[in-house]
Structures are given as structure tokens and as C-alpha cells.
Amino acid sequence: MGGRPRNSTPQPARGAGNGTRRAAPPTPESTAVIAALLAEKWPDAVVELDHTNxxxxxxxxxxxxxxxxxxxxxxxxxxxxxxxxxxxxxxxxxxxxxxxxxxxxxxxxxxxxxxxxxxxxxxxxxxxxxxxxxxxxxxxxxxxxxxxxxxxxAFQKPAGIVVDTHVMRCANRLGLTTETDPVKIEQDLMKLLPREQWTPFAHRLIWHGRRVCHAKQPDCNNCLLAPRCPSAALVELAPTKQAIKPERTRKRA
Missing domain, CATH: 1.10.340.30 (Hypothetical protein; domain 2)
Structure with missing residues (x-):
């Protein structure tokens, strides 16, 4: 039968373009779907640094x-x-x-x-x-x-897309880029999104990275992007019990 071998261990999702299954190259249309889902999940996402000007x-x-x-x-x-x-x-x-x-x-x-x-x-x-x-x-x-x-x-004049550690990680896991350099990641995202989406998309992806798509243990079980995420296939999508270690066989004297 197909499927994962019984004793294999599922690998966690990884950023930086590694550890993802092959997926079709991103397009403005496919990215728009991701942007819409993020907007649904995080409609009020803003920069979380307190400021008035x-x-x-x-x-x-x-x-x-x-x-x-x-x-x-x-x-x-x-x-x-x-x-x-x-x-x-x-x-x-x-x-x-x-x-x-x-x-x-x-x-x-x-x-x-x-x-x-x-x-x-x-x-x-x-x-x-x-x-x-x-x-x-x-x-x-x-x-x-x-x-x-x-x-x-502050000025509502987007000239680019904020690329922090969360955007880098999530964009790679989602297959929106394979780059590791922030400038190149920004360029890839700018090609996929209309200018008016640059700021809100970055805010929402940052929120998603902080709250769901964590660096070490992404919460794919509760991620609305999982069905569209190439990396989600590499994470166990159902709760798993801790593996029981086999007892050691005692050597007879």
C-alpha cells in the first residue's frame, strides 16, 4: 500500500525554499487567493509598534x-x-x-x-x-x-514590501519565492501583488508568521493556507501521540 512507511518521522516545514514539495510557480492569480485568505483571517493586521506619527x-x-x-x-x-x-x-x-x-x-x-x-x-x-x-x-x-x-x-505611500524574518519564512514555505535574500524576496512579491496590496499583505503575513506559521513548530493543523501550502505536506496534519520507545531486551547472564 502507498503512504508513509510506518516507522518514518514526518519532517517539519522549513523556510528558505528548502523542505517543500514541488509546486507550480506562483502567479498573480494564485497569490491573490492567498492574499484574500490572509485578509479573511487577519482583517485588522497593522504594524504592531505603537506610534502616533x-x-x-x-x-x-x-x-x-x-x-x-x-x-x-x-x-x-x-x-x-x-x-x-x-x-x-x-x-x-x-x-x-x-x-x-x-x-x-x-x-x-x-x-x-x-x-x-x-x-x-x-x-x-x-x-x-x-x-x-x-x-x-x-x-x-x-x-x-x-x-x-x-x-x-505612516504615510500610506507603499514603495515596496516589508520583508522581515516572518515574511521571509512564510513566503518561502508558501512557494511565493525561493530566494533567501530580502531584496530578492521583495522583488518576487512585488511582481505577484498589486501596489495597493503591498502594505496589508506584509502586515498579514507577519501576523500569520507570529501566530500560526512559527519558525520551529508551524501550526499547520489550524492554518487556513495549509491546502495551498507546499510545505504543509511535510508536517503531520493530525495530532500524533508521542512515539513509544521499544523496550530494550535484557541480556541474559
Whole structure:
């Protein structure tokens, strides 16, 4: 009979294009179905960094590197109360900033980036956060992913798709890309989605990655994308009992 050998162990779904069954290349039409399912599951998905304006979102996104949104949201209230705009932040010193952002990790480098960004915004932009990709990525500490977050969520001007660790993992598992480089992944996704979907799709895929498609133990049993996911076939889709180890045969004396 066909099927999995009785003693074989199902392999977990993997990201980065490995560990997936062969599937048809993605198309705008097939991707639209995935986008619609994500919209159904996560209709209210937004960036989870607390902010009220572009300045606050830019600062929070810089701080979020190698940290979690939950952690950053515990840090930014005091930071924004002390430095409510780029002009105020530009006047701070490294020694004043570091204690406020210590819990974010890599706080010395982040303090340097924040001060460099704020001073550049004041000197080049009169204290106003720029609303173009070209201008944003010229600021210290601001790369394309950070710029995409700010443009899409603060200005509603999507210039690309945010590609974080969750988007990388989920996009590969779903067969939307086989790339591992964030820029190439972004390019693949941009070809598959209309511009108006770039920001909400990224938010929803991030939410899905955080809540369902976990890195080590994806919850394929409760994933509405599983029927369309090439990686879901590599995960046991039914609850399994822990395998019982056979008893060792005692050697007779």
C-alpha cells in the first residue's frame, strides 16, 4: 500500500525554499487567493509598534532590530515623552539616550543611529521625516526594510514590501519565492501583488508568521493556507501521540 512507511518521522516545514514539495510557480492569480485568505483571517493586521506619527514609527522601527515589538512598546513611551520629535532628539547625547533604550539590545549602536537620523532630519529636512524611499535610506540607521515600514504605515505611500524574518519564512514555505535574500524576496512579491496590496499583505503575513506559521513548530493543523501550502505536506496534519520507545531486551547472564 502507498503512504508513509510506518516507522518514518514526518519532517517539519522549513523556510528558505528548502523542505517543500514541488509546486507550480506562483502567479498573480494564485497569490491573490492567498492574499484574500490572509485578509479573511487577519482583517485588522497593522504594524504592531505603537506610534502616533512618522517620527515615532521611524524611531520604533530602528529600535526593533534584533528585538520584539512588545519589548519596544515598553521602551518608547518614556523615550517619546522626553524626545517628542526629531528636533528634540537631535539635541540629545549618546549618554542620555542609552539608558532609555537599554532593554532593546545593541543599545549603543541604536543610540548612535537614532542621533544620526535625528540630526540628519533636522539638517536636511527641517525636522520633518521624509516621505520617499530615496530620502529615507539616506538617513543613518535607515535601510530599505525600515523605510518600507514608515512609508507604508505612516504615510500610506507603499514603495515596496516589508520583508522581515516572518515574511521571509512564510513566503518561502508558501512557494511565493525561493530566494533567501530580502531584496530578492521583495522583488518576487512585488511582481505577484498589486501596489495597493503591498502594505496589508506584509502586515498579514507577519501576523500569520507570529501566530500560526512559527519558525520551529508551524501550526499547520489550524492554518487556513495549509491546502495551498507546499510545505504543509511535510508536517503531520493530525495530532500524533508521542512515539513509544521499544523496550530494550535484557541480556541474559
Amino acid at each position: 512618522a517620527y515615532e514609527l521611524l524611531v520604533a522601527t530602528i529600535l526593533s532590530a534584533q528585538s520584539t515589538d512588545k519589548m519596544i512598546n515598553t521602551i518608547t513611551p518614556a523615550l517619546f515623552a522626553t524626545y517628542p520629535d526629531a528636533t528634540a532628539l537631535s539635541r540629545a547625547t549618546q549618554e542620555e539616550i542609552e539608558p532609555l533604550i537599554f532593554k532593546s539590545g545593541f543599545y549603543r549602536n541604536k543610540a548612535k543611529s537614532l542621533l544620526g537620523m535625528a540630526r540628519a532630519v533636522v539638517e536636511r529636512r527641517g525636522g520633518q521625516i521624509p516621505d520617499t524611499m530615496e530620502a529615507l535610506i539616506e538617513l543613518p540607521g535607515v535601510a530599505r526594510k525600515t523605510a518600507n515600514v514608515v512609508l507604508g504605515s
